[in-house]
Amino acid sequence: MPEPLIQIEGLYKLFGKNPKSVMSMVHEGRSKDDILAETGHTLGLKDINLTINKGEIFVIMGLSGSGKSTLIRHFNRLIDPTEGVIRVDNIDVMKLSPKELEEFRRYKMSMVFQRFGLMPHRTVLENVGYGLAVQGQSKAAWTAKATEWLETVGLAGYEAQYPSQLSGGQQQRVGLARALCTDAEILLMDEAFSALDPLIRSEMQDQLIELQGKLHKTIIFITHDLDEALRLGDRIAILKDGEMVQQGTPEDILLNPADDYVEAFVKDVNRARALTVETVMKPPSGRITADTIAEALVQMKALKGNHGYYVNDDGYQGIVTLDALEACSDDGSQQMSADIWQELPAISPDAMLESVIPETLEADYPLPVVDEEGNLKGELSRHNIAEILGGAEKHVEEKI
Known part of the structure; x- marks a missing residue:
């Protein structure tokens, strides 16, 4: 069972001189x-x-x-809620x-910013170890740990x-290494990759x-890019004008958009690149488990089709x-053997749909x-495959 780590309930934020006095209008349903x-x-x-569950990447987009x-700035109270x-x-936290x-x-929390947030007058090593130095660790301790994290992110030699x-x-x-170096349980990443060129991103x-895959941190990742959200997120929450319009797994969001706003996001996504085999597969049409040919024939004739998978x-x-x-x-008493069944390559439930399309066809x-x-x-x-890849176009056509 997922273990909840962060819980947000009834969160409102009004910006202005006296937000408490205006909350009645919000609760009345007045527009922004x-x-x-x-x-x-x-x-x-x-x-x-x-x-947000412990150990998941939760994307807010x-x-x-x-x-x-x-x-995201409410999680560590860089911004306080109105309610x-x-x-x-x-x-x-309040x-x-x-x-x-x-x-x-x-x-408890570390943050990675869009514009890196590095201190220009400090070396790479000093930037990475800064959080530990602030915590009071000795120079030898934070230097060793910062060096280790720089190696982890592929920057050994740049200290x-x-x-x-x-x-x-x-x-x-460097920003990512700095955030990880403090060993905080929760990582907040606000548009962390959006300033990067596509290949580097x-x-x-x-x-x-x-x-x-190694650290199992709880990561809250902010992005405006659905492809990035689908690639990274265990679950995704979509906001519009300050309101939550849908939460769910990438598959939920992609296959069952809650409204026209979400549908507009997903309609141009390459579904084959975003969905795994497990999300679109059907139950096996027939399973043959018999030991003998006679028993297998009985099982086969009970199926709708003319083939079954031998297990x-x-x-x-x-x-x-x-x-x-x-x-x-x-x-009929002959035992089932490799002479009777044909080899048919199996595919993994975790494989991306895009990677198995050729052999499926x-x-x-x-x-x-x-x-x-x-x-x-x-x-x-x-x-x-045709049903899934054609689903978005068909849905749009039906609405037209």
Whole structure:
């Protein structure tokens, strides 16, 4: 079961001189534009409710002005809400004293900024170890740890360089190493890769995924790019004008957009690159488990089709057809063997759809989806692929 780490309940943020006095208009359902026109207050966030689980990458996305950066700054109280509850590891963050809040920011959360946020007058090593130095660790201790993290992000040998001597991608790696160096449980990343060139951005995404596989941090990642959100996020929340319009897994968002706003986001996404086999596979059409040909024929005739996937104690073996069984039916007591089933390559449930399209289209039968233990999980056919890849266009046509 997922373990909740961060809980946001009924969060509102109004920017202005006296936001508390304007909250009644918000609760009455007055629009953002009306509130601004009548009071000069700007509604930044409206009734945000979400739970972020320990060890997941939770992506918050939306267009410019949607409130995503405002929201992430509530997690460590760089911005205080007008109303609402913020709990981190069952701690009510709003009740922390100034000293407790300082400790919370130092040890519980680290932040990676869009524009790197490096100190130009300090070396790369000093930038990475700065958080530990502030915590009071000795120079020998923070130097050793900072050196280790620079090696982890691929910057060994750059310790004595200054930020101005590095490329944008290298500077962002320094920022990431600095955030990780404090060993904070939670990593806040606000548009961390959006200032980078596309190729470097893709490399940084790869590195974050690789690091997360080892570190299992809780990461809140802000982006306006749906491709990035789908690639990185275990779950995604989409904001519009300060309101949450949909939360869910990447597959939920892509296949079941909640409204026209979300649909506009997803309609141009390359689904084959964003979805795994597991998200689109169907249950196996037929499973043959018999020991003898006679028993296999009985099982086959109970199926709707003329083929089935043969599975024994060693897991998936191949595909069996009705014709092959009937050709051997004179000796029904004969044991099932490799002479009877055909090899049909299996695909992994974790494979990206894009990577298996060619072999799926070339195969005479739906490909079996088999996990690492050899268990038959489902099947993927040409029809499945056509249905998924054509789904967005069909949905748009239906609305027109």
